[in-house]
Structures are given as C-alpha cells and as structure tokens.
Amino acid sequence: MDLILPGEDDPRRLGVRAFLEDHPTPTGRQLAEAGYVAPHWPRPWGLGADPLHQLLIDEELRRAGVRRPDNQIGIGWAGPTILHAGTPAQKERYLMPLLAGEEIWCQLFSEPSAGSDLASLATRALRDGDDYVIRGQKVWTSGAHLAQFGILIARTDPEVPKHDGITYLICPMDSQGITVRPIVDMTGMHSFNEVFFDDVHLPVANRVGEENRGWSLAKVTLGNERVSLSGAGTIWGRGPTAADLVELVRQQGGCTEPLLRQRLAGAYIDGEVLRLLRLRTVAAAVAGRPPGPEASVRKALADAHGKEVMRLAKDLSGAAGMLAEAAPFGVTDPVWSFGFLFSPALTIGGGTAEVQRNIIAERSLGLPHEPDRDAGTPWSRIRR
Ligand SMILES: Cc1cc2nc3c(=O)[nH]c(=O)nc-3n(C[C@H](O)[C@H](O)[C@H](O)COP(=O)(O)OP(=O)(O)OC[C@H]3O[C@@H](n4cnc5c(N)ncnc54)[C@H](O)[C@@H]3O)c2cc1C
Known part of the structure; x- marks a missing residue:
C-alpha cells in the first residue's frame, strides 16, 4: 500500500519548485515565511494546507535535500498550543521566530514527583501584582540549556482538585532565578536537565489561556507530543x-x-x-x-x-x-x-508504555477508567 500523489504538473508542487529555484538553500526564516515549516497552520504562519498539500510540500523539500529548522518542542508542541489559545500579541511575538528555528523552546512539565501523574505537580506560581512568582523544580527538561523559552505549567491554586489549579505560562529561560543543571544520560549525552526556579518573576502577559485552566492546554501539548514522537x-x-x-x-x-x-x-x-x-x-x-x-x-x-x-x-x-x-x-x-x-x-519519554496502554484501553477499547486515589475522584486523568 502506498499513497499516489498528484503528478508533476500539480500547481501546488510547481509553487514549491518555484520557491526552491529562487531559494536553492533556504534559511529557516525563508522557509517559515513561505509557510513551508508548518504548512497546515493558518496564514501567515502556514498555508492552511490540507494533508495532500502537506505531503506534496514534504516530497518536494525532501527531493531538494532541504531540511526544516530543528526545533521539535517549539514547532511540534509549544507552537500548536500558542496557536490554539495564545493572545494575538503572543502569536505575533513567538510563532515566526519559533518556526524559523531562531528561538528554541523546551518543555517544563515533569517534576521529581510528577511524571505520569503530571497533574500532581508542585511547582507554584503565586500572583504578585502584574507578575507570577515561580518557585519549584522541573526535571528531564530536554534542551533547557539551549532554549530561549520554555512552556511551563505551575500550580496557581492548591486548594482546588489538582487538575483545576494549574496555569500555563511562557517562560524566558534567561529569567533571573532560573538554574539549569545538566543530567548526562548513559549514552554520555547531555540532552536533558534539572531546572530550578527560585522566585522567578514572569509577567501575567506570559500566561497562555486563563488562570487555573492550564491543564486543558497541557493536554493539547501532550496530544501533539504523542503524534510527534x-x-x-x-x-x-x-x-x-x-x-x-x-x-x-x-x-x-x-x-x-x-x-x-x-x-x-x-x-x-x-x-x-x-x-x-x-x-x-x-x-x-x-x-x-x-x-x-x-x-x-x-x-x-x-x-x-x-x-x-x-x-x-x-x-x-x-x-x-x-x-x-x-x-x-x-x-x-x-x-x-x-x-x-x-x-x-x-x-x-512522552508518556510511558504503561500509560500509553491505559490510554488505548480507555479511549479506544472503552474499558473502565482506573481509580485515582490521589484525586479524591473515582477516575484518574493521568498525563492525558
Ligand atoms: C529522553 C527523555 C526526554 C524527556 N524530555 C522531557 C521534557 O523535555 N520535558 C518534560 O517535562 N519531561 C520530559 N521527560 C520526562 C517524561 O515525560 C517522564 O519521564 C514520563 O512522563 C514518566 O514520568 P516519570 O519518569 O516520573 O515516571 P513515573 O510516572 O514515576 O513512572 C514510573 C513507572 O510507573 C509506571 N506507572 C505510572 N503510572 C502508572 C499507571 N497509572 N498505570 C500503570 N503504570 C504506571 C510507569 O509506566 C513507569 O514504569 C523526558 C523523558 C525522557 C526519557
């Protein structure tokens, strides 16, 4: 079984070829501005391309040996979440540099005691005037030492059920009070880190979506992570x-x-x-x-x-x-x-094998949800 794509004279195909003639070795910025990094995104960041159009663009870029910018968390996970719930100012500020690979992103989700059961996270975001003050620790943060920004989820209300008190924030990684400590894995590679937050001030303007509604946005990010991985x-x-x-x-x-x-x-x-x-x-x-x-x-x-x-x-x-x-x-x-x-x-990474099986059992096979003792509710909503 293989997909048969439209032929050589398809106007969408010819459009990519014309672009490549003008830009034989395109920069990340040129690819992003042409809409070829995430063609399915709406204009001006993408082309609103349907799946067939995307496949044609992929094929033409591959044939020309052109690689898209390498910014997996930015393009694959942070971008779609900002697109989904960001303010016009956030979209304007962050999306194009992220697509161009000019600003690298990391994902500040997992904590020492919150991985699969991510909603148990303990990092606090306390409101202080026009800022949130962040205190706590993240772990396994891929690329935190290279990133300019991170998508951060933190607890704004510890009094409500755990999924209801989480807020989603954009965190500049050069903010005062952030310490990034490397973790070297057994390949000898330094790809992930511990990240410590000691009273880091983030402006309220960096919040994505509403206060305490960050869990539904985290699920948007995690959904994109599963597809991307x-x-x-x-x-x-x-x-x-x-x-x-x-x-x-x-x-x-x-x-x-x-x-x-x-x-x-x-x-x-x-x-x-x-x-x-x-x-x-x-x-x-x-x-x-x-x-x-x-x-x-x-x-x-x-x-x-x-x-x-x-x-x-x-x-x-x-x-x-x-x-x-x-x-x-x-x-x-x-x-x-x-x-x-x-x-x-x-x-x-991206949800353990056991958690994937739980998702398949509950969502695809319709089996009963597992009980969640911590939540005080009958059903668990682990990492999904
Ligand atoms: C290469 C790599 C890169 C990563 N990058 C990032 C990153 O950039 N940002 C980030 O935030 N995180 C990142 N992570 C962390 C990753 O998301 C977590 O490791 C993962 O979600 C598991 O959490 P945990 O390590 O706390 O394990 P735990 O949740 O403590 O799980 C321990 C064991 O218990 C099992 N288990 C837990 N709950 C259940 C259940 N309900 N049913 C059955 N079994 C269960 C698990 O399957 C596992 O075997 C990365 C991890 C890896 C390996």
Whole structure:
C-alpha cells in the first residue's frame, strides 16, 4: 500500500519548485515565511494546507535535500498550543521566530514527583501584582540549556482538585532565578536537565489561556507530543529502521544463526506493520476522516519495536557487541551503539508504555477508567 500523489504538473508542487529555484538553500526564516515549516497552520504562519498539500510540500523539500529548522518542542508542541489559545500579541511575538528555528523552546512539565501523574505537580506560581512568582523544580527538561523559552505549567491554586489549579505560562529561560543543571544520560549525552526556579518573576502577559485552566492546554501539548514522537524510524523518527538493519545484514553476506534470523524477520514484519499503520493514518487524513485508534496504537508499538531493533543490532555484533562502539558486523556507524543505549528512553519519554496502554484501553477499547486515589475522584486523568 502506498499513497499516489498528484503528478508533476500539480500547481501546488510547481509553487514549491518555484520557491526552491529562487531559494536553492533556504534559511529557516525563508522557509517559515513561505509557510513551508508548518504548512497546515493558518496564514501567515502556514498555508492552511490540507494533508495532500502537506505531503506534496514534504516530497518536494525532501527531493531538494532541504531540511526544516530543528526545533521539535517549539514547532511540534509549544507552537500548536500558542496557536490554539495564545493572545494575538503572543502569536505575533513567538510563532515566526519559533518556526524559523531562531528561538528554541523546551518543555517544563515533569517534576521529581510528577511524571505520569503530571497533574500532581508542585511547582507554584503565586500572583504578585502584574507578575507570577515561580518557585519549584522541573526535571528531564530536554534542551533547557539551549532554549530561549520554555512552556511551563505551575500550580496557581492548591486548594482546588489538582487538575483545576494549574496555569500555563511562557517562560524566558534567561529569567533571573532560573538554574539549569545538566543530567548526562548513559549514552554520555547531555540532552536533558534539572531546572530550578527560585522566585522567578514572569509577567501575567506570559500566561497562555486563563488562570487555573492550564491543564486543558497541557493536554493539547501532550496530544501533539504523542503524534510527534510516533513517526517512522526507530528513535522517535530519527533513527534507522528495521529495513535498514536487514539491508545491513544483507550487505554483510546474511545471517545464518536461526534465532537471530527469526528475530530479524520479526523486526522487519513489525517495521512494515508500523509503516502501514502510519500510511493508514495519513490516508485517513487525506480523505478527511478522523485518525482513528491507529495514531495512539502506533506510539505504543513503535517504542517497543525501536528497543528490539537496537537490541538485535547489538546481538548481531556477537561478542564484539560488548564493546561500547560496536555495531553489527563491525560496521562503524555509531548510530547503532548510540541507539542501543538510548532506546530504553523510548518507552518512558512522552508518556510511558504503561500509560500509553491505559490510554488505548480507555479511549479506544472503552474499558473502565482506573481509580485515582490521589484525586479524591473515582477516575484518574493521568498525563492525558
Ligand atoms: C529522553 C527523555 C526526554 C524527556 N524530555 C522531557 C521534557 O523535555 N520535558 C518534560 O517535562 N519531561 C520530559 N521527560 C520526562 C517524561 O515525560 C517522564 O519521564 C514520563 O512522563 C514518566 O514520568 P516519570 O519518569 O516520573 O515516571 P513515573 O510516572 O514515576 O513512572 C514510573 C513507572 O510507573 C509506571 N506507572 C505510572 N503510572 C502508572 C499507571 N497509572 N498505570 C500503570 N503504570 C504506571 C510507569 O509506566 C513507569 O514504569 C523526558 C523523558 C525522557 C526519557
């Protein structure tokens, strides 16, 4: 199954080609102003493009070797939330630099005692005249050391049920009172951080939506996060695929060990199932149908699949696999050893495997909600 896109003479396709002729190596700003970074966003930030138009733009940019700005949290999660509930002044100020990749964003959600049960967060935002004063700690904040802004959720009212006292704020990362402390993960990479807030003043103008109504906006962000983290490729859309591993094995003369062969075949089949699920979701969008349960099932399957592909690559290296840098058959591409060490994060970040299953059980299969003792209400609303 594959999607057949409109042909070479489609005016939308020709429009992208004309742009690329004028800008053979476009900057992030040029791509953003042309509406090609998030084409489905409304003008002036996007083109209000339908799914087919988006696919055409993707195809033309890929063919020309043009990459969009790398600002995953900004473009994928913060931007859509500001678009959804931001003031005209916030949209004017933040959206274009974010699309252009000129201002990088991070997500200040998780805390030491609030991950899956995010609504239990303890970071306070106390109103003081025209400011909120922020006090507390966030953790696992990807890119906080690189970001100019963060989307922050903090508790403005501790007296009401936990989901009702949260406010959504835009936080400049150079604000006085913010300390960013690195966490180095087992790949040796410094990608996430602890972030401490010691009486950080944020203007009320930085609030997105109404005071105490931030949980519904956090759910908009988390919904975009799940979709964004369920693309093709084994490391949240960024790593090699099972088909790449099979190809590597082929190039090296094949594999005769029966159990490894069986696992390779299994990984290839799972990779194809995921590819088809992705195509089915895209096809539904192109036909104007809602995405259906495939979208949420995909992240749950893709994360476990990513771990298996990376473990299999390590096992294919035999005894050499015990060396940190080893990749299958002594191939030196470090993506495999990095992927092996990073892959346990796949079933944690963006909502754990167990939480994904809860969402599928409750939303897609219609099973009863689990009881939530903390909330004092019969139903849990964990990280969703
Ligand atoms: C690579 C990476 C990048 C990240 N980047 C960011 C970021 O930029 N910003 C940010 O805010 N956060 C970020 N996170 C944090 C991430 O969102 C949390 O780690 C995740 O939500 C899980 O929370 P936790 O770590 O507190 O685990 P916990 O919620 O404490 O979970 C511990 C275990 O209990 C299980 N569990 C919890 N509740 C249930 C339940 N109801 N039913 C069944 N099992 C349950 C979980 O599945 C898990 O196995 C990142 C994490 C990773 C790995």
